[in-house]
Structures are given as C-alpha cells and as structure tokens.
Amino acid sequence: MRLIYWTAALAIAAGSTPLTAQAPPPPKRTRFTASAGLVDVAGNTRLMSLSGDQRLEHRTADARWMFSQTAAAVYGRTDDSTTASLLKAGLRADRALSARLSAFLGASFERNRFAGISRRFEEVLGLGWKALAAPRDQLVLEAGAAFNQQRSTLDQSDNFVAARGAAAFRHKFTETAYFEQLAEFLPNLENGDDLRINTETALVAPISSRIALKASYAIRFDNLPAPGFKKTDRILTSGIQVTF
Numbered sequence: 001m002r003l004i005y006w007t008a009a010l011a012i013a014a015g016s017t018p019l020t021a022q023a024p025p026p027p028k029r030t031r032f033t034a035s036a037g038l039v040d041v042a043g044n045t046r047l048m049s050l051s052g053d054q055r056l057e058h059r060t061a062d063a064r065w066m067f068s069q070t071a072a073a074v075y076g077r078t079d080d081s082t083t084a085s086l087l088k089a090g091l092r093a094d095r096a097l098s099a100r101l102s103a104f105l106g107a108s109f110e111r112n113r114f115a116g117i118s119r120r121f122e123e124v125l126g127l128g129w130k131a132l133a134a135p136r137d138q139l140v141l142e143a144g145a146a147f148n149q150q151r152s153t154l155d156q157s158d159n160f161v162a163a164r165g166a167a168a169f170r171h172k173f174t175e176t177a178y179f180e181q182l183a184e185f186l187p188n189l190e191n192g193d194d195l196r197i198n199t200e201t202a203l204v205a206p207i208s209s210r211i212a213l214k215a216s217y218a219i220r221f222d223n224l225p226a227p228g229f230k231k232t233d234r235i236l237t238s239g240i241q242v243t244f
Contacts, residue, residue, distance in 0.1 A: 031057045035214050037239025049076045049084070051237045066094040070108075074235060086112045086235075092124075100130040104142070113153050115233055116226025120150040124164055135172075142166040146186055152226040160194070162186045176206040176243075194224040204241060214241040 034054040041047040053072035059065065069091050076084030090108030097103060103126070110120040126144015146162045166184045173179070180202045188194035202216040215238040225231055 029059045029061070031055075032244045033241060035239055035241035037237045046079050047077070049074075051075070051235070051239070064096045066096075068092045068094070074237075084114055086110075086114070088112075094128065100133065102128045104128055104144070112233075115220070115222070116152050116154070116229040118151045118153045118155075120148060122149075123147045126164060132169075137172075138168075138170045140168045142168075154226060156226070160188050160190045162188050162194075162196070174206075176209070176212065177204060179203050188224075191224070195221075196223070197221040210243055212241045212243070214239060 032054070034052070036052040037050070039047065039049040051072075051074045054070070056069045058067050069089075071089040072086075073088075074084055074086040076082070088108065088110045090106060092104060092106030094102050094104045105123075105125045107121070107123045110117060110122070124144060124146045126142055128140055128142045130138070131141050132139035142165065144164045146164045148158070148160050148162060150158045150160075152158070164184070164186055167182070169181045171179045180200075182198075182200045182202075184196075184198040186196040186198075198218070198220050200216055200218040202214060204212050204214045206212040216236075218235040218237075220233040220235070222231055
C-alpha cells in the first residue's frame with residue numbers, strides 16, 4: 001500500500017511542475033508499454049504474487065489506422081498451492097473515420113480458472129467517439145457488440161452475443177504522469193441475468209523519461225458466474241512501468 005501512496009504523491013508533485021512553452025514533440029508512431037509487480041513473502045507463510053501487462057501500439061503514417069496488441073497476467077501462490085492464475089491477450093485495429101469518430105475490430109483470449117473460465121474467446125466490433133479531447137483531459141466512448149465462445153472449468157460451453165459499452169478517461173498531470181479510469185459493460189443479449197462489468201483505475205507517476213511507478217485497482221464483475229464461484233474479483237497491483 002505504501003507504493004500506492006508514493007505513486008499518488010509523485011503524480012501530484014509532477015502535476016504541479018509548470019509546463020514550458022516549447023512545442024510538443026510529434027507523437028510516436030510505435031509505442032510499447034510494459035509493467036510488472038512482484039510480492040514475495042517468506043517465514044510463517046510463504047506467499048508469492050506476480051502480475052504484469054504490456055501494450056504495443058502502431059499508427060500508420062497518415063494516422064488513419066492504429067493497431068494494438070495487449071497481454072496481461074496475474075499469478076499467485078500461497079504455501080504449496082496456486083491461488084490465482086489469470087491470462088488475457090488480445091489484438092485490435094482502429095480506423096479513424098473523422099477527427100472524433102472511429103471504427104474498431106478486435107479479438108481476445110482469456111483464461112481464469114479461479115473464476116471458473118477454462119477459456120473464453122471474444123470478438124468485438126463497434127464505433128468509438130472522442131467525447132472530450134482537451135490538452136490534459138481525454139474521454140473516449142465506445143458502443144458495439146461482442147461475440148463470445150466460452151468453456152467453463154466444469155466443461156460446460158456457452159456461446160452468446162453481448163452488447164458492449166465502454167468508456168476510457170485520462171487526465172494528464174504532465175505528459176508522463178496521469179490518472180486513468182476504464183469501464184466496460186457487457187450485457188448478454190440472450191440472457192438478461194448475464195451481465196459483466198470490468199473497471200480499472202490507474203495512477204502513473206514518472207521516475208525518469210521511460211520508467212514510472214504504476215498503481216491500479218481492477219474490478220471484474222460477473223452477475224452469472226459458473227456454479228460455485230463468486231460474482232466479483234478485485235485485483236490491486238503496484239509496480240514499475242516501462243515505456244519505449
């Protein structure tokens with residue numbers, strides 16, 4: 001928890017630094033970001049927790065297309081038992097239709113056996129709208145559909161179509177220190193009781209031009225989980241983020 005407090009303090013301090021009058025450099029066409037966190041406890045209890053995620057983005061020269069690849073993993077072990085194991089990876093393509101409107105198409109894979117998911121494939125498509133595009137504040141809203149092919153750890157299959165609504169807000173303290181809030185709503189169009197909500201709150205504070213401290217809190221809610229599993233998972237992580 002101390003790392004989270006330090007992250008918040010650094011971000012606030014970075015935000016109070018006056019900006020110079022220099023013109024901002026042109027945006028990078030290719031950007032890679034990765035973060036990792038590790039907790040290892042030994043003694044009366046043996047506990048290890050490892051989390052990490054990465055994102056690779058590439059924009060075409062005319063800025064009309066953006067291709068992105070993401071991956072995230074969480075692994076936890078207590079004494080001699082694995083207590084957390086989550087893996088998610090995805091690909092996505094965004095096509096700018098105007099200054100604020102875009103279309104997107106993507107696919108992802110997820111495995112989280114401690115939430116009852118042996119594997120889930122999901123294909124998404126829809127439209128994105130830049131509702132706010134200020135120098136320090138950005139808000140993107142998305143609407144579309146998600147096609148799911150899911151198998152539980154009980155070997156039960158479930159294929160369904162869900163509506164998808166999402167929002168991504170970012171407030172920049174400086175060019176490298178920021179607060180970010182993500183939210184995703186996925187109601188099953190074939191079963192009204194089946195609703196998934198994913199949110200993530202993140203705070204990033206730079207240590208250098210490429211390295212930063214990152215603290216995030218994610219909530220994964222499934223109103224209709226696999227039998228024997230809880231509806232909500234919460235993941236609190238803190239660690240180092242590297243950007244190239």
